[in-house]
Amino acid sequence: MFTHVFKYRLKCLLRDKVVLFWTILFPIVLSTLFFTAFSNLNNAVSFTSAKVAVVDNEAYRNNKPFQEALVSVSEKRDEQEPLLSVELVSSDEAETLLEQGKVHGIILLDPDIKLVVKQSGMHQSIIKSFLDQYRQISASYGTVILRNFDIPANGDTLTRFPADDYLTELPLGKNKTDNTVTYYYALLAMASLYGAFWGLRVIGEVQADQSANGARINLAPVHKMKTLLAGILAAWIIQFVELSLLLLYMILVLKVPFGNQAGYILLTCLVGALAGLTLGTLVSGLVKRNLGLKIGVLIGLSMLMSGLAGLYFAPFKYIVIKAVPMLAYINPANLITDALYALYYYDTYHRFALNIALLLAFSAVFLLLTYLTVRRDRYASIPSIQEDN
Amino acid sequence: MVIKVENLVKRYGDLIAVDHLSLEVQQGEIFGLLGPNGSGKTTLINCILALLKYDKGNISIFGKPMRPDAYDIKRDIGVIMQNVAVFNELTVYENIDYFCGLYVKDKAERKRLVEEAIEFVGLNDFRSFYPKKLSGGLLRRLNIACGIAHKPKLIILDEPTVAVDPQSRNNILEGIVRLNKQGATIVYTSHYMEEVEQICTRIMIIDKGRIIATGTKEELKSMINIGEIVSVGSVELNQTQLETIRRLPNASQVEYENHNLTVTFAKGRSNLLNLMDLLRKENVDYGSVYSQLPTLNDVFLEFTGKQLRD
Ligand SMILES: Nc1ncnc2c1ncn2[C@@H]1O[C@H](COP(=O)(O)OP(=O)(O)O)[C@@H](O)[C@H]1O
Numbered sequence: 083m084f085t086h087v088f089k090y091r092l093k094c095l096l097r098d099k100v101v102l103f104w105t106i107l108f109p110i111v112l113s114t115l116f117f118t119a120f121s122n123l124n125n126a127v128s129f130t131s132a133k134v135a136v137v138d139n140e141a142y143r144n145n146k147p148f149q150e151a152l153v154s155v156s157e158k159r160d161e162q163e164p165l166l167s168v169e170l171v172s173s174d175e176a177e178t179l180l181e182q183g184k185v186h187g188i189i190l191l192d193p194d195i196k197l198v199v200k201q202s203g204m205h206q207s208i209i210k211s212f213l214d215q216y217r218q219i220s221a222s223y224g225t226v227i228l229r230n231f232d233i234p235a236n237g238d239t240l241t242r243f244p245a246d247d248y249l250t251e252l253p254l255g256k257n258k259t260d261n262t263v264t265y266y267y268a269l270l271a272m273a274s275l276y277g278a279f280w281g282l283r284v285i286g287e288v289q290a291d292q293s294a295n296g297a298r299i300n301l302a303p304v305h306k307m308k309t310l311l312a313g314i315l316a317a318w319i320i321q322f323v324e325l326s327l328l329l330l331y332m333i334l335v336l337k338v339p340f341g342n343q344a345g346y347i348l349l350t351c352l353v354g355a356l357a358g359l360t361l362g363t364l365v366s367g368l369v370k371r372n373l374g375l376k377i378g379v380l381i382g383l384s385m386l387m388s389g390l391a392g393l394y395f396a397p398f399k400y401i402v403i404k405a406v407p408m409l410a411y412i413n414p415a416n417l418i419t420d421a422l423y424a425l426y427y428y429d430t431y432h433r434f435a436l437n438i439a440l441l442l443a444f445s446a447v448f449l450l451l452t453y454l455t456v457r458r459d460r461y462a463s464i465p466s467i468q469e470d471n
Numbered sequence: 472m473v474i475k476v477e478n479l480v481k482r483y484g485d486l487i488a489v490d491h492l493s494l495e496v497q498q499g500e501i502f503g504l505l506g507p508n509g510s511g512k513t514t515l516i517n518c519i520l521a522l523l524k525y526d527k528g529n530i531s532i533f534g535k536p537m538r539p540d541a542y543d544i545k546r547d548i549g550v551i552m553q554n555v556a557v558f559n560e561l562t563v564y565e566n567i568d569y570f571c572g573l574y575v576k577d578k579a580e581r582k583r584l585v586e587e588a589i590e591f592v593g594l595n596d597f598r599s600f601y602p603k604k605l606s607g608g609l610l611r612r613l614n615i616a617c618g619i620a621h622k623p624k625l626i627i628l629d630e631p632t633v634a635v636d637p638q639s640r641n642n643i644l645e646g647i648v649r650l651n652k653q654g655a656t657i658v659y660t661s662h663y664m665e666e667v668e669q670i671c672t673r674i675m676i677i678d679k680g681r682i683i684a685t686g687t688k689e690e691l692k693s694m695i696n697i698g699e700i701v702s703v704g705s706v707e708l709n710q711t712q713l714e715t716i717r718r719l720p721n722a723s724q725v726e727y728e729n730h731n732l733t734v735t736f737a738k739g740r741s742n743l744l745n746l747m748d749l750l751r752k753e754n755v756d757y758g759s760v761y762s763q764l765p766t767l768n769d770v771f772l773e774f775t776g777k778q779l780r781d
């Protein structure tokens with residue numbers, strides 16, 4: 083009996099195109115959108131080094147601090163392109179290179195430091211920012227000579243570039259804190275919570291006051307909880323497979339760094355899927371008839387939860403946790419993202435285990451509350467206009 | 472005794488949907504539950520099936536109290552609800568197989584039963600269709616097949632012919648009679664009196680959750696004092712002639728409108744002949760004459776003062 087119901091529940095759910103769209107296609111599309119948005123962003127603050135010709139003269143050779151500073155920004159770190167790519171040349175050669183566009187600027191020590199550029203651009207502003215920084219540190223600063231007359235002599239255009247932030251941030255990053263990862267983790271959390279839509283369906287189909295099919299199921303000589311469990315199991319498996327596919331897509335196609343602990347990540351998906359699913363069964367059990375309201379509540383909840391976990395604005399996650407530490411522990415989306423973080427950044431599994439345990443606890447509570455709302459076997463009222471057919 | 476309901480009361484807030492109602496359905500009957508929309512038919516059925524909580528009363532089926540977990544009783548009941556209950560993601564065959572499988576474990580047996588049900592409702596050409604692709608009538612037939620595939624001893628149908636084309640309707644009604652001939656006891660609710668008259672062996676008329684009358688259609692009709700209703704079309708009458716007609720024996724009601732005459736006679740002999748004789752004597756021409764026996768609508772009208780039809 084259980085396998086009969088389970089088999090047909092699987093069949094039905096797998097043919098439900100609407101829920102399939104929201105639970106797998108939509109997250110894949112969204113992650114792809116994130117990917118293109120981030121790669122544009124990364125190109126804009128490009129990691130291609132600014133090419134600079136440094137005139138190899140007496141003043142340069144005598145300025146040890148500047149030489150060191152140059153070395154520090156032209157070394158490759160952690161696979162990332164260095165800030166500057168430096169060529170030591172004679173002043174004539176430097177002129178030619180700039181003229182031919184082979185370098186973005188010339189640094190000339192006279193003995194004051196001078197920057198020569200032909201046009202404004204991001205790379206030029208990176209060089210200038212570097213020099214500005216150096217000036218702040220060394221208090222020995224030269225003048226910038228602008229050969230391009232289109233640019234205001236005061237060099238405003240150059241300094242307006244956001245490269246300052248960039249310059250201060252990059253050399254400091256010892257470990258690769260990649261903000262974009264937050265978005266993908268939060269997206270995976272959102273996809274997990276969307277499992278709620280399966281839960282919604284599964285409940286609707288065993289409740290006589292929610293669907294005509296539910297009424298028919300209630301008339302059959304089968305315990306309602308048996309059909310319900312078969313439905314939940316089918317939905318859980320489907321949602322888990324969907325999350326795994328999403329994960330595979332993010333890892334293999336979008337190259338999102340998830341670390342290399344596949345087993346634990348899959349475990350996170352399995353538990354995340356259960357949390358989302360049971361959240362759905364609970365909402366569906368509580369909000370009885372109004373399908374629109376149910377969907378609204380679920381979308382609102384999953385948006386709020388994954389939003390608080392950093393889906394729309396990554397730093398929000400930290401702001402929230404700082405302001406209301408409790409929220410980190412009662413938001414399933416946050417628990418999912420945090421589990422993934424813990425896997426990625428920590429060597430021990432303590433924090434990961436805590437997250438997983440909390441998720442399981444939530445699922446258990448949701449499931450228990452669901453049971454309490456749907457267990458009664460006689461209904462007070464059965465509306466004659468059903469919404470599903 | 473297949474169904475026994477004693478003194479059932481079901482309230483929705485202030486509204487009494489079923490009002491101290493008792494009924495008994497005997498083995499082998501086609502029991503008709505006739506009442507206008509909102510008279511409480513569905514509520515009554517849902518209470519009988521232990522889907523709904525009720526305020527008062529006792530219900531037993533096959534001699535045992537009916538409860539939500541009375542699986543031995545449920546196994547022998549087939550229900551066709553007024554709302555079509557099928558899964559849109561399953562084909563005709565799969566839908567019937569799914570619901571039948573809730574009753575019948577054995578696979579080979581189930582296959583046979585499903586095939587039989589498909590044959591029975593005439594959906595052979597549509598077995599791999601999804602419900603969305605079926606017309607209203609075919610969808611209703613699928614709905615019925617899902618409810619009866621497991622060969623129940625008691626079949627309850629709640630308005631199974633709503634929004635159905637005449638061909639499917641006949642198919643459905645004939646099917647119900649066939650199921651009854653094969654041994655099933657039937658409870659059939661409808662607000663169409665013609666259907667109920669056509670197939671039911673015993674009829675209960677209800678209104679506002681209360682019983683109006685119960686009996687065979689002949690018994691019901693004999694409860695009211697109407698023998699026949701005679702309509703005469705395209706006829707020209709003056710006041711005197713109308714008065715003479717009103718004085719005819721047994722004539723209880725005479726209406727004359729738009730050259731159409733309707734005379735309602737109480738039970739009695741040669742009512743029609745008396746009227747015809749009178750018209751001939753008065754040399755009155757007329758287009759058509761039509762005599763009708765009383766309908767269940769007349770019964771309903773007599774008891775409630777309103778029409779059964781919407
Ligand atoms: N779920 C419900 N909540 C409140 N009132 C209801 C509900 N279902 C039916 N009713 C009311 O109960 C009465 C009987 O309805 P119903 O049993 O559906 O009648 P029928 O099946 O004969 O059309 C009607 O007045 C209807 O408005």
Ligand SMILES: [Mg+2]
Pocket residue numbers: 512513514553629630
């Ligand atoms: Mg009804």
